[in-house]
Amino acid sequence: MIVTQALDVVLLLLLVMTAVAIARVKDLFATVMLSGIYGLLSASFFVLMDAVDVAFTEASVGAGIFPLLMLAVLSFVGRYEADSKRRVALPVFLLTLVSGAVLLLATTQMPAFGGEDTPAQQHVAVRYIEDSPQEIGIPNMVTSVLASYRGFDTLGEVLVIFTATIGVVVVLLGVVQPGKARSLPADEDMADHKVLRIVGKMLIPLILLFALYVQFHGDYGPGGGFQAGVIFATGIILYAMLFGLSNAQRVLPMPLLRGLTALGVMIYGSVGVAGLLAGGNFLDYSVLASDPVSGQHLGILLIELGVGVTVASSMVLIFYAFSLTTSSDGSVER
Amino acid sequence: MDFFNYWVVIALMMTGLYIVMAQQNLVKKLLGLNIFQTAIFILYISVAKVLGGTAPIYTESATLYSNPLPHVLILTAIVVGIATMALALALVVRIHGAYGSIEDDEIRDRSKQ
Amino acid sequence: MISHLPILQVVLPLLAAPACLIFVRARSIWLFTCLACLLTFGISVALFLHVSDVGPLSYEVGGWPAPWGIEYTIDSLSSYVLLLVSAIAAVVILAANSSLGPELPERQQPAFYVLFLLCLTGLLGIVATGDVFNVFVFLEVSSLATYALIALGRQRQALWAAYQYLIVGTIGASFFLVGIGFLYALTGTLNMSDLSERLVEVEQQQLLAVAFGFVVVGIALKMALLPLHGWLPNAYAFAPSIATTFLAASATKVSLYLFIRLYYGVFGAETVDALLPVSIVFLLLGIIAVLAASLVAFRQSDVKRMLAFSSIAQIGYMAVGIGVGSTLGLQASLLHLFNHAFIKGALFLAVASVVYRTGSSQIDAFRGLGYRMPWTMAGLVLASLSLIGVPLTAGFVSKWFLVLAAIESGLWVVVLIVLVGSFISLFYLWKIVELAYSKSDSEASRNEAPPLMLIALWVLVIANIYFGIDTRLTVGASASAAATLIEGAPW
Numbered sequence: 001m002i003v004t005q006a007l008d009v010v011l012l013l014l015l016v017m018t019a020v021a022i023a024r025v026k027d028l029f030a031t032v033m034l035s036g037i038y039g040l041l042s043a044s045f046f047v048l049m050d051a052v053d054v055a056f057t058e059a060s061v062g063a064g065i066f067p068l069l070m071l072a073v074l075s076f077v078g079r080y081e082a083d084s085k086r087r088v089a090l091p092v093f094l095l096t097l098v099s100g101a102v103l104l105l106a107t108t109q110m111p112a113f114g115g116e117d118t119p120a121q122q123h124v125a126v127r128y129i130e131d132s133p134q135e136i137g138i139p140n141m142v143t144s145v146l147a148s149y150r151g152f153d154t155l156g157e158v159l160v161i162f163t164a165t166i167g168v169v170v171v172l173l174g175v176v177q178p179g180k181a182r183s184l185p186a187d188e189d190m191a192d193h194k195v196l197r198i199v200g201k202m203l204i205p206l207i208l209l210f211a212l213y214v215q216f217h218g219d220y221g222p223g224g225g226f227q228a229g230v231i232f233a234t235g236i237i238l239y240a241m242l243f244g245l246s247n248a249q250r251v252l253p254m255p256l257l258r259g260l261t262a263l264g265v266m267i268y269g270s271v272g273v274a275g276l277l278a279g280g281n282f283l284d285y286s287v288l289a290s291d292p293v294s295g296q297h298l299g300i301l302l303i304e305l306g307v308g309v310t311v312a313s314s315m316v317l318i319f320y321a322f323s324l325t326t327s328s329d330g331s332v333e334r
Numbered sequence: 335m336d337f338f339n340y341w342v343v344i345a346l347m348m349t350g351l352y353i354v355m356a357q358q359n360l361v362k363k364l365l366g367l368n369i370f371q372t373a374i375f376i377l378y379i380s381v382a383k384v385l386g387g388t389a390p391i392y393t394e395s396a397t398l399y400s401n402p403l404p405h406v407l408i409l410t411a412i413v414v415g416i417a418t419m420a421l422a423l424a425l426v427v428r429i430h431g432a433y434g435s436i437e438d439d440e441i442r443d444r445s446k447q
Numbered sequence: 448m449i450s451h452l453p454i455l456q457v458v459l460p461l462l463a464a465p466a467c468l469i470f471v472r473a474r475s476i477w478l479f480t481c482l483a484c485l486l487t488f489g490i491s492v493a494l495f496l497h498v499s500d501v502g503p504l505s506y507e508v509g510g511w512p513a514p515w516g517i518e519y520t521i522d523s524l525s526s527y528v529l530l531l532v533s534a535i536a537a538v539v540i541l542a543a544n545s546s547l548g549p550e551l552p553e554r555q556q557p558a559f560y561v562l563f564l565l566c567l568t569g570l571l572g573i574v575a576t577g578d579v580f581n582v583f584v585f586l587e588v589s590s591l592a593t594y595a596l597i598a599l600g601r602q603r604q605a606l607w608a609a610y611q612y613l614i615v616g617t618i619g620a621s622f623f624l625v626g627i628g629f630l631y632a633l634t635g636t637l638n639m640s641d642l643s644e645r646l647v648e649v650e651q652q653q654l655l656a657v658a659f660g661f662v663v664v665g666i667a668l669k670m671a672l673l674p675l676h677g678w679l680p681n682a683y684a685f686a687p688s689i690a691t692t693f694l695a696a697s698a699t700k701v702s703l704y705l706f707i708r709l710y711y712g713v714f715g716a717e718t719v720d721a722l723l724p725v726s727i728v729f730l731l732l733g734i735i736a737v738l739a740a741s742l743v744a745f746r747q748s749d750v751k752r753m754l755a756f757s758s759i760a761q762i763g764y765m766a767v768g769i770g771v772g773s774t775l776g777l778q779a780s781l782l783h784l785f786n787h788a789f790i791k792g793a794l795f796l797a798v799a800s801v802v803y804r805t806g807s808s809q810i811d812a813f814r815g816l817g818y819r820m821p822w823t824m825a826g827l828v829l830a831s832l833s834l835i836g837v838p839l840t841a842g843f844v845s846k847w848f849l850v851l852a853a854i855e856s857g858l859w860v861v862v863l864i865v866l867v868g869s870f871i872s873l874f875y876l877w878k879i880v881e882l883a884y885s886k887s888d889s890e891a892s893r894n895e896a897p898p899l900m901l902i903a904l905w906v907l908v909i910a911n912i913y914f915g916i917d918t919r920l921t922v923g924a925s926a927s928a929a930a931t932l933i934e935g936a937p938w
């Protein structure tokens with residue numbers, strides 16, 4: 001207990017220091033690296049707080065995708081902030097200081113940290129903890145809540161990813177219906193990096209395999225469709241970086257990815273509609289099989305598949321979009 | 335100690351908010367937004383923690399678990415956050431292409447022309 | 448079947464959005480989107496009729512009872528707003544194919560329809576759900592779709608407007624998330640009706656005030672309540688005209704709905720006002736918004752911007768209705784929420800037609816259009832009369848109720864503000880009408896807007912007249928919704 005609390009204090013203080021450093025450093029490349037550290041620190045904190053699924057996701061997002069996208073953007077917009085306006089915005093500083101002080105006072109009324117008799121622990125959560133292993137039949141309660149009790153939120157989450165992907169592609173490339181996408185320059189930049197290529201060749205199959213493991217192990221341990229999708233996409237992105245975008249596109253062309261992104265949402269939605277047709281409510285998995293628990297199993301398996309498909313294809317598609325766009329804006333007349 | 339986590343949440347929130355409002359650089363603003371959002375994640379996950387509990391994955395030996403519900407909510411919020419960031423970064427790339435700058439005040443000037 | 452309608456209301460456009468990508472040609476996607484919007488509208492009509500005849504509907508998504516699962520609740524208020532949003536979507540989408548023609552390259556049009564459906568899904572989801580976290584998820588679906596829609600505008604300022612709105616919108620949504628996080632820590636629930644029961648027992652008053660504060664400020668940002676309106680003028684001015692039409696008529700309305708639902712239906716207006724001066728602040732900000740935004744609208748030379756500032760003023764009227772604090776005041780807000788959607792929908796659609804023919808929304812482009820586009824301009828004039836609040840139009844009904852509510856509460860200053868606001872709007876709208884009916888130098892021939900745009904415009908214009916004369920639907924629904932909210936009748 002003491003160790004937990006000591007680690008808690010250390011990690012949180014490190015987070016604050018990193019945040020302040022991000023605010024002060026002018027070199028954008030350095031701040032992006034710092035936010036990667038920030039992501040990793042918060043992921044470690046989440047492990048400490050028993051939130052292993054969240055830690056897994058935060059590590060892949062906060063220390064993975066986010067810095068990767070940021071670096072892609074820096075390659076367009078340059079590394080340094082404009083230097084002329086080196087000033088502290090005093091009114092804003094005072095505003096945040098005062099609001100912070102008010103909040104600080106108010107939070108002393110929060111139920112004490114770590115207590116087991118707080119309202120948050122007492123009411124709705126009790127059923128998830130005590131009954132979900134029987135009702136849903138899988139040990140990971142986070143997966144039970146995510147995929148079944150609050151499965152509709154997760155459908156919304158997949159929809160958010162779909163929306164963002166359509167948005168990114170149309171903003172960067174001007175089309176969501178490829179086919180007319182511009183031809184790619186043959187990139188052989190990495191051809192000389194033999195070591196990277198060979199190590200990559202060995203790693204990529206393992207990464208893809210690990211993605212499948214995370215996809216189907218989410219019922220028992222941390223993991224699930226989202227994390228698996230991100231890992232799978234990472235494998236493909238690594239391939240694209242080492243062997244060229246055109247090679248990656250031969251394996252996974254844009255039209256296929258676009259279709260898959262939509263397909264994932266459709267799979268998820270169809271499981272919901274199947275529940276309707278089988279006489280239950282929307283997203284009721286219990287009616288999908290002869291007994292409720294195996295119905296829940298089947299439903300969760302299918303919707304996690306939908307999540308994985310949409311996430312993996314979206315991430316690769318977003319990566320393509322950032323790689324294919326030209327900063328000098330040839331796609332639309334403006 | 336009872337409230338330390340929440341105080342850090344507030345410190346992070348205000349740092350993030352300050353960066354969003356005070357910084358001119360569009361990429362920097364997004365980094366601020368990211369700090370702000372992560373602070374919210376820490377808030378929820380701290381609410382979920384039960385001291386002496388374990389991760390909410392059922393095992394024979396454990397009797398006390400941390401609360402899985404906030405974990406689920408934050409999983410969703412992380413995904414929403416990165417989706418928003420991806421769209422924002424796409425806009426930044428296009429803004430740079432269209433204006434030749436990613437500094438707030440310069441873009442404002444050029445918008446008026 | 449009727450019992451599944453609450454979820455189908457949202458799931459239909461939700462699944463239609465990815466299904467769009469099956470089609471290749473923009474025109475087929477448009478037809479498919481029209482079909483989806485019409486069906487969605489049909490569902491909302493059925494729901495509205497069911498709720499007004501039989502009573503509220505509740506739906507347990509996934510078969511899990513609330514508060515463990517996510518609950519959908521359709522009562523008189525939500526069925527009224529669902530009807531409004533889906534009606535606007537169905538009318539606006541009719542005009543989309545024509546309007547987009549000159550504004551968006553054909554290869555980008557498929558994305559427009561997908562994003563349109565996603566935006567609609569998000570808005571409907573916010574209204575239908577009875578779970579505060581589910582609100583956040585659908586709020587973000589609609590917001591992300593909106594940012595992308597705005598970025599599709601032709602000029603480079605569209606990108607800048609989209610970025611600015613993205614920052615503000617994300618802060619708003621994050622504030623909302625912080626607020627419900629505190630509420631969860633205090634009550635242990637996310638379900639709205641469960642939350643309203645358990646909030647009564649909460650003793651930590653200051654923290655409760657902070658939680659309410661975060662939620663209210665978050666929603667006020669999305670609602671563009673003065674002084675948090677900064678994102679709105681650019682967003683409306685630079686988005687594709689048809690996107691502006693849809694957003695102006697629906698998006699801020701849904702945010703207002705969310706505020707009303709939480710403030711009255713969940714937190715309880717008296718509970719909140721005991722901690723935070725929300726109703727007084729709304730009254731004051733509303734009054735300032737009506738006066739200031741109307742004056743700024745008068746100074747605009749771009750008609751889209753002018754109408755955008757007018758929207759900020761109109762949100763002011765709705766805030767004033769809430770600030771009055773009576774059942775009648777809330778009813779006036781709900782009426783204006785409904786009527787203003789049809790007014791602004793019609794006005795922005797008329798501007799969209801002008802952009803279609805002249806390529807510009809500058810006020811100078813309107814010179815002589817009364818002769819070249821007589822039907823469009825006639826529609827614009829009628830919609831303007833409704834915005835000003837001339838009797839026999841929808842705009843009159845809502846302002847009349849606002850005046851009644853003010854008199855009932857003895858707030859004579861509000862009566863004055865309504866009159867002054869209407870006068871200023873008369874002046875800025877007159878600028879357009881005067882130009883439109885002045886003879887232009889060039890003897891241009893008649894060049895009316897495309898038929899579908901005209902039909903959509905006139906559907907909205909006729910709705911303005913119809914709801915100005917036959918007020919049974921709007922007044923009845925808003926009265927029952929307001930009464931239910933204020934008297935706290937069970938859902």
